[in-house]
Amino acid sequence: MTPISLTHLLILSTSLFFIGAYGFLTRRNLITLLMAVELMLNSVNINFVAFNKYLYPQNIDGIFFTVFVTTIAAAEAAVAIAIIINLYRSHNSIDVEDAGEMKY
Amino acid sequence: MITDILFAMKHELMIAVIIFILLFWKIRSNEPNNALVMALVNGLLLLSTLFFFLNPNESMLFNQMFKTNVLTHFQKSVLSLGMLIVSAVSYAWLLKNKNLIEFYILMLSSLLGMFFMISSSNLLMFYIGLEMSTIPLAAAANFDLQRRKSSEAAMKLILSSSFSSALLLMGISFIYGTCGSLQFAHLNNLLQHTPLTVFAMVLMFAGFAFKISVVPFHLWTADVYEGSPVPVTAFLSVLSKSAVVFVFTNVMFQVFANLYQSWVLVVALLAFGSIVVGNLFALRQQNIKRFLAFSAIAQVGYILVALLGESVQAQAAIFYFLLIYLFSNLAAFGVVGIISEHTGKENIDDYKGFYKTNKFLSWVLAIGLFSLAGVPPTAGFFGKLFLMLSGASTGNYVLIILASLNLVVSFYYYLRVIRVIFMDENDAPIEKTEAGLFPRLALMLCILGIVVLGLYGPAYEYIVQIVEHY
């Protein structure tokens, strides 16, 4: 494997990251926001794995980072979804635009 | 060996023990006696606070992921104390809560996360601690289950924080990619000044800045503060912030030492931005919690000012300030919480004529606000001045001048509240509110802290000593 491929991997992950970011910034459904975040986290995971495998194979920090990110992402998603469901109960909508009562 | 670990992790273990006790309690009885739970938790938290005096040794554990020394013990005790005060002043809200045990578990988990974060000497542990201190808190923010604002606040918190942690993670991944290590101690040497590391630094900085509400990463703050239950707001504004600042200073001075030239600029810019924006927004708030949120943003600006100084002086000033800030802000939030819980009134104008009916609470709120504003003889005066003194030590006079002048603006809005409390006439002021024993004690403790910390010089000297040592 050549470093160029590492760069390519990084470009892939970066692209995915900002695709996720774009999603987060534009979608109006709270659940889709969450989905966009998952994409971003995944792209970071790719980064860790790629760095670990191609640059620092002597340790496995990157791999473990990925594992823990995945776990935490799960916890985060769970809590977020619970909150969204609760929000839905009170607002009867999960549109971002409807959940902006507090401002200024 | 085992005792070493026990002593090193005494705070974490203590919190974990509380969590498990609560868990089993919940399993045993579905409708526990809230007062008893609170007494237990408060007692144990007091113990945890006092643990500081219990063999505060220095150690490095678990694959160099967990470090302790006097400084971290100190910080953890401060946080325990903060948690204790939060828990005590929110007595009324907690007492009525149907899910008290769960609430405590969430808050304590968050506290535990902070402890891990403070003790982390490794980016992985840092990240886990950070998330652990945020995610349960987001859930706790939603604990006013019926209030629309509560869930909105929780939603904003969890989504913003996940977005921010994604960016933070990206920064961490770049650091890992360029250095190949996650250990703070190694990164110190490995990190070179390259565009990519600078970018990674900015990303990480933004992650921190998000947690401590630095402009422009602060926008969630006011909404979340306003919507969350008072204990959560107090917790967020004091404990989360303090914990992150503890780590932040460490990371900035230790990990990013090689990028000092770059981050100093960022810090200076954002310090100014935070002070100005925080002040401008605080000026126009009607809701007292939002008002405190924006004032807190301005306060963070001053913390950043101090960060510009020489390492030891800066850290000492910051830690000292945070200690004072903890008492001051909790005094203010304590009173606001008590009033909000008893009367549901949260607008500044509702406090008109407050002094006529509630002398004690008025003075507590006033002293808290004075301390936040930095008026002597409260400790806030010393805290804030030492921050700026530290900032000036490297010659950033333009920033110091701007920050000083902004103090005047901040004065305006603090005094506005004082004015409402003491001077404005009102036919129907907030009725007399009985705070209860725990809150009263906690508030008195805050006042004591506010008065003593400043006038008693050795308090600061002690912090300097600890910081100098580590």
Next chain:
Amino acid sequence: MNAQEIIFYLIAAYILGTGIMAVSTHKIFRASIWLLFSLVGIAALYFWMDLEFIAAIQIVVYVGGIVVLIIFSIFLTQKAGDEMPAPLKSRTLPAAFASLFALAFTINLLLHHNFGSASEMVFDSSVERMGLAMLNTGDGGFVLPFEAVSMLLLAAMIGCIVIAMKVKKEEAQ
């Protein structure tokens, strides 16, 4: 260009394509399915990198866990097939600009960064090594984060239960 590379580019194209679909389709249910595809694609990438363990976790946690959770929540809050409201123009433009700029910026940085030569060492990513590391307290051990995360999961679980549980009638008043 050898087969490995071709496969890589295919997987990459697949991930990005499904990713884009996931953030742009107007039907929320479809979006979740596109997300699912994208995550599977990432698992494929891990396979391609010979990291079977990570790939497995990816599939179990993300595909089996999170996406399912998301789909459940969609069912709880939406009627299937509902069109989502289109994003606001005022939001799309700056978002697109920011994302593209950030993308270009980051890629530019990455391309100009010298990561040094790839290590020739063979990367040992066996499940055994990971297992040992996971529960090791000494050098190269990750037991502390493991425990910490378990506490986090516990807390998250408790939080979810309280929040998501239907509030009883009398409490609602």
Next chain:
Amino acid sequence: MRNIITVLLIPSLPLFAFLLLGIFGNSSNLLKKGAGIIGTTLMGVSCLLSLQTASNYFFANALGQTAFTGNIVFKYTWLTFGSGISIDMGALLDPISAMMLVVVSFISLMVHLFSLGYMKGEERFSTYYAFLGLFTFSMLGLVLSANIFQIYIFWELVGVSSFLLIGYYFSKPSAVAAAKKAFIVTRFADLGFLIGILTLGFYGESFDFETLIQRLTDHQSPQFLAISTASFLGVTGLTWGLLLVFMGGAGKSAMFPLHVWLPDAMEGPTPVSALIHAATMVVAGVYLVARLFPVFALSDQAALDVVAYIGIFSALFAAVIACTQTDIKRVLAYSTMSQIGYMMFALGVSGYGTEGAGFSASLFHLFTHAFFKSLLFLGAGAIIHLVHSNEMKDMGGLRKLMPITHASFLIACLAIAGIPPFAGFFSKEAILHAAHQNHPGIYYIALFTSMLTAFYMFRLYFNIFWNKDSHHHSEHGEGTWSMKLPLILLGIASVLVGFIPFSHYVSSDGAGLETHVDLLFSVAPVSLALLGIMAAVYLYMKPSNKPEALAQSLGLAYVWAKNKFYIDEIYLFITKRILFNLIGKPAAWIDKNVVDGFYSLSATVTAEFSNTIKGWQSGNVQAYAIYFLGGILALSTLLMYVLK
């Protein structure tokens, strides 16, 4: 030592009266009733001591001396300024101060005495006597001052006691206004005085009269060289200093154009006018110039010329106005101004030493004038006491009702008109003589003025005592003996004091001058005075419409004079229009709107700005994220491309 105590007691006794009556006068009934007696007694003692001191000085101590010298009785350093100069409180006895002591204490005693009857039954009787005491104390202190700053201190005290006494009837708005005017106008003059003091003191490096005079008259001394080389706007420091000091004197002595307060000051109780505005305080300016006379005469002729011109102009100017006034006290006030004008120009035309006839004449006139002018005022007081009016038209034919007053008033009128052998004749002759020798132009104007003087004085006299018949009947006669006694005493004095060989004792260098009355020279002034009296007889002795006809024929000139040449209006214009409207109001406006407005504006701008940016906090979590991402990008771009 005895001398010190005596000299100290002279001003201290009135001061004691002031403190006693001022502080306890209202609380103690005894003091309230007995205020007059107490005040008069203390004053009497003080007067006796003054007479004794003066006679000691002139007759006992000076025996065998060829010249009178200044004698500093005591000196105490009161306030030291950094560079060795200090204000000393001291008492200086020299011919002029000894003379002034007598004048002040004697007139004051007369007024005290007169007031016993005149002010009887007043509600604030004790306060009145307290103020009289304060005034007398200040005036005596002024006279005794050995230090130019000390004189300034008493100068101010005199001013304030004058203010208090003019405003004695404080519920009368006109009295309050007059008191204010008097104080403010003299205060303005004192501003000049103060700066003059500062200038002289700075260059002379002392405030002591003796030192100052010695240094500034010695043309070789470094101080003199410094002050005469320093210049501002082309005028030397010395001239500035002297002129500014003279400005102070002109203010107190009501010289044109600072005279406007004097006529109004007649709002005060009449005895007060007699004391302050006729005999003592108003001549303080003359006294001041006389004090510094060596410096004027030996070092700065230009300043002295100014004194002369202002003096003669004021004399003429006031005399013209006096001819047209109908308020008897105002006539007297303008006459006072005119007479002080005489004193001033006499100083102005005088030389030093053997040339110093003018100096002696001036002070001689001061001396005599004090007696007959206070007599006139007290007489006027007695008249007003009777008719309850100041206006001539309410009077007439009073000679039968009040014979003593009539007689004394006539004596005084003759004296002021310069008819021999009354006191005024001698002093005026001496002045005219001095003017004739040194400055013929001034002499002729003075001559003309003396005719006017005779005219307006007798206009006054006839209007009061003759003219129409009296419709008054005396309720309480001429008044008590305490009122009559001063009139008689002063009348006698007005006749006699002219015979004192004044210049022998009082002269510019202390050496004494021989008095010579040149009968030939006296012909012109006396005949002119008689001419003036004749005119008055013709116009005013009997009621007629001749005065109106004359006024008509004079036309505009009469109107202008009657309206005091509109000087008051000019002042009013300057103060109201310029100071109030053009400076005061804008200052207040600027303060409110510009300076304070700036702060309010900055507050408003801040609030507005805060309102403008509130949209940042839009409440939408995605918007927050955009700012978040934008912040990161902006910072990184900044770090990488801008602030490299």
Next chain:
Amino acid sequence: MNLLLFIFIPLLSAIGVLVSNGLKQVRMVAFIGSAIQLLVAFYLLNQYQVAKDLDGTALMYFEQTFAWFPSLGIQFHIGVDGISIAMMLLTALVVVAGVLVSFSMETLHKEFFFLLMLLSLGAYGFFISLDIFTMFFFLEVAVIPKFLLIGIWGSGQKERSAMKLALMLMGGSALIFVGLTGVYYFTPVLADVRTFDLMSIAKRGIPMDAQLFFFPFLFVGFGVFTALFPFHTWVPDGHSSAPTAASMFLAGISMKLGGYGCLRVATFLMPEAAQVYAPWIIALSTIAIIYGAFATMMQTDLKYINAYSSVSHCGFVLLGIGMLTKTSITGAVMQMVSHGLMTALFFAAIGMMYSRTHTRLVSQLGGLLKVMPFISSIFIVAGLCSLGLPGFSGFVSEMTIFVGAWQNPNMWYRIATVLSCASIVVTAVYILRAAGSSVMGEIKDSHFTSLSDAIWNEKLAAVVLLSGIVIIGIAPFLLTDLLSPGADVIMGKLFNSIK
């Protein structure tokens, strides 16, 4: 003599006020506390004379040093010289009088007296401090009580005025703080410790370029407290809205903190810069004097009249400092003392009149001399003192300033002096206008005739202040002897710097 008494007595009185009950007890505690303080102040004066006779060379007496924040070089260093003793005597007198005139305070009396005591604590602390950080601390301690006193017990637009005052004073403090940091960091480091200590900074000296940069901050910052033009606008509003005692404190003491700071901190520590900036100081203070006087002339409210006149009078203080001669500096301190007493007396008289007539408008008052002769006389006497009548303190202090100012032969300085002198005429105008129409003239309101004159506590207050004014006015040498050594020290620093 232990100077800590000046901290503890006010503190104890404040605590005593808090624990006592009822108006009578509270005011007695406050009165006794302040009276003891006054006695102690006089005792200090006595002890100072004794100590001075024993050792005339010391710069400061009764020095004590306590570590406070040693790592930052902040000490609690106290000590006095003649100048500070004069200011402390002033404070003691005004505090006693302030307590006395507030005897009939009805609402929230406990808080009122507590804050008064706190205010006096701030003032004393400021004057005894020899550490500029401590000075700053005490300076600010005094700000909030002012805000509360005006805002709670004031009249008219009290809240706005209170806010304005607090904000402008805080603005001044902010500038001072910047100046302090500059002084702190640019003073050469000795033995690895920086210092805030006044005397050691003076000894070490501050480099010229730092002086040039930071002098304006310190001077303007303190200047705000003492109504430096154009930072004076808090004065009229603040003074006129404040309750009587607070007005007395504000004008009598608080404004003097600024003047003292300008002298002790700004000018003393940065003499070279003071010389450079002297023309500016003189220009601004001359403007303040003239402009304040003219603005006063247009006022119709008695308190505004006195407040604006304070602007004008405090201009003299700054003028005296700006002229940088020994005499003028001595005069500036004298003027501080004198103006403090005089203006306190003035406000006391106005307050007494207001509490009876319920109006302060010149146009509505009139003829009060008839119904309340004591109060009216006090008013007139205060007015006469204000316009610089000999025999009262105002005269000697102004004259000292003028003489000092005139010693500077620069023509522009002279013109400034002449203009300032001219203001005394304007002063006469407005004082007489005020006195003429409010206490003299006809009684404008018939219900005035039934009003009573001053009662014992008010009389005592007036006598306390008046005796100070008269003693200084008659025997100014007492004061100049006290001030002279201190002025010499400052001048010594100035002249050394000329070399």
